[in-house]
Amino acid sequence: MSTTCICICAGPPSTGACSALRLIIGTPCRNWSGFSGSLEEMMSDFVYAETDPAELAEYREQVETWMNENMPRRDRVNPWHPTHDDDLKSTRNRELQRRLSDGGYAAVCYPREYGGQSLTIAHQRIIDDVSMDFDMPILFSVPTLSICGPTILEFGTEEQKQRYIPAWIRGDELWVQFMSEPSGGSDMAGALTRADRDGDAFVINGSKIWSTFAQRSDYALMLARTNWEVPKHRGLTMFIVPIHYPGIDIHPIRMVDGTEEFCQEYFNDVIIPAENVVGEVDDGWTVASRLLFHERASVGNASPYTQGRHRSRSADGLDDLATIARDFGGNVGRQRQRLGETETLSRVEVLLSDRVVKGIESGYFPAPAGSLVRLFHGLSRADRLTVAMELHGDRALVWNQGEDTGGYGVEYVQRQQTCIGGGTTEMARNIISERILGMPREPAADRDLPFNQVPRSG
Numbered sequence: 001m002s003t004t005c006i007c008i009c010a011g012p013p014s015t016g017a018c019s020a021l022r023l024i025i026g027t028p029c030r031n032w033s034g035f036s037g038s039l040e041e042m043m044s045d046f047v048y049a050e051t052d053p054a055e056l057a058e059y060r061e062q063v064e065t066w067m068n069e070n071m072p073r074r075d076r077v078n079p080w081h082p083t084h085d086d087d088l089k090s091t092r093n094r095e096l097q098r099r100l101s102d103g104g105y106a107a108v109c110y111p112r113e114y115g116g117q118s119l120t121i122a123h124q125r126i127i128d129d130v131s132m133d134f135d136m137p138i139l140f141s142v143p144t145l146s147i148c149g150p151t152i153l154e155f156g157t158e159e160q161k162q163r164y165i166p167a168w169i170r171g172d173e174l175w176v177q178f179m180s181e182p183s184g185g186s187d188m189a190g191a192l193t194r195a196d197r198d199g200d201a202f203v204i205n206g207s208k209i210w211s212t213f214a215q216r217s218d219y220a221l222m223l224a225r226t227n228w229e230v231p232k233h234r235g236l237t238m239f240i241v242p243i244h245y246p247g248i249d250i251h252p253i254r255m256v257d258g259t260e261e262f263c264q265e266y267f268n269d270v271i272i273p274a275e276n277v278v279g280e281v282d283d284g285w286t287v288a289s290r291l292l293f294h295e296r297a298s299v300g301n302a303s304p305y306t307q308g309r310h311r312s313r314s315a316d317g318l319d320d321l322a323t324i325a326r327d328f329g330g331n332v333g334r335q336r337q338r339l340g341e342t343e344t345l346s347r348v349e350v351l352l353s354d355r356v357v358k359g360i361e362s363g364y365f366p367a368p369a370g371s372l373v374r375l376f377h378g379l380s381r382a383d384r385l386t387v388a389m390e391l392h393g394d395r396a397l398v399w400n401q402g403e404d405t406g407g408y409g410v411e412y413v414q415r416q417q418t419c420i421g422g423g424t425t426e427m428a429r430n431i432i433s434e435r436i437l438g439m440p441r442e443p444a445a446d447r448d449l450p451f452n453q454v455p456r457s458g
Contacts, residue, residue, distance in 0.1 A: 090216035097171030114165035121304035136308030146298035178222035195224035236284035299422030300373035368435035
């Protein structure tokens, strides 16, 4: 049988788990390294290390007790509490982050010497599970703690770690990513924002875009070009940028729903000290590649550094979708089929995430395997949103003021963002095919050209 994808979910190719992965890849499937054993055998090598079940059960009780006593509970019927007041949202998230930090439940997988608890991902998963019914500081989870944080842990100097990580965990500082550019699309290595060396500093000029809540953040990780005479991947450097430095102009982008979640930034002779370089000068692509890995893990719910989750209107579990089906009626046979498909995808996503995380940690899987989680999460979540929309029917398209059903329609319209944020599904498929399956890379005429010789429009 021809094979163009890898199934590392669970069970042999004839099982529903493998069928679920085949649904999103669209091709025949086999197990990693030809494995065809049982689910128990498949997962046996990837249980959480050093996590006694009794200890985890006790930890769950502690988390539940503390959350009930200290964190505000969200309305289960109407879990969305959208606000167009970004100042209020930022202030609220900082307050909630301080509560978590004071209680010892903030960033528990971070090393204790930087303000974390040095616990395992199993402990963090318990917090994530319990937190779904509570108001959580999600702004700190992504990208500050789950993307920027692990990047600094890997490449930052000891001084940078000591300075910044405790401030994130305490809720003192929010971070953002300055990566995408107006001219770049998915070609992040084609960055045109420049950082010219001037003694013990760099002078930055250029523009970034699609930065989430940059107007309410304090610092950013920014990729800029420091060498134009080498191929594009070899002339980049990663910087820590204080967002409110002179010369930085931030423009929020107003969306059709009135929110201003994204921003565009302009840099005009911004002076950044050389001590703010992360990693090595001209080796920023190495740092950026790992940042993208952490971003894919975060988007795919596979990061140990995420911190809490919120329920969406469309629900994250079978019980919620089944309740919608009972409330709104319809074709029972069709509903059962769609609910079964959705539950299969949800269960496979959990198993896939756990397996990939532990596989990468142990070296059994290559780091790009994280793209499998990101791809599966994006498409399976879009499917759940579609199912919720189907169950509501026209009630999610037109509704009266104060009715809750309209939110499902809004989520349906926004469903494709799960296939774009953190790298598009098309990019994820490219990574899987080239870096996991070993397929030939697409030809690129500019790959080995010095960047100052690459033809550019405008």
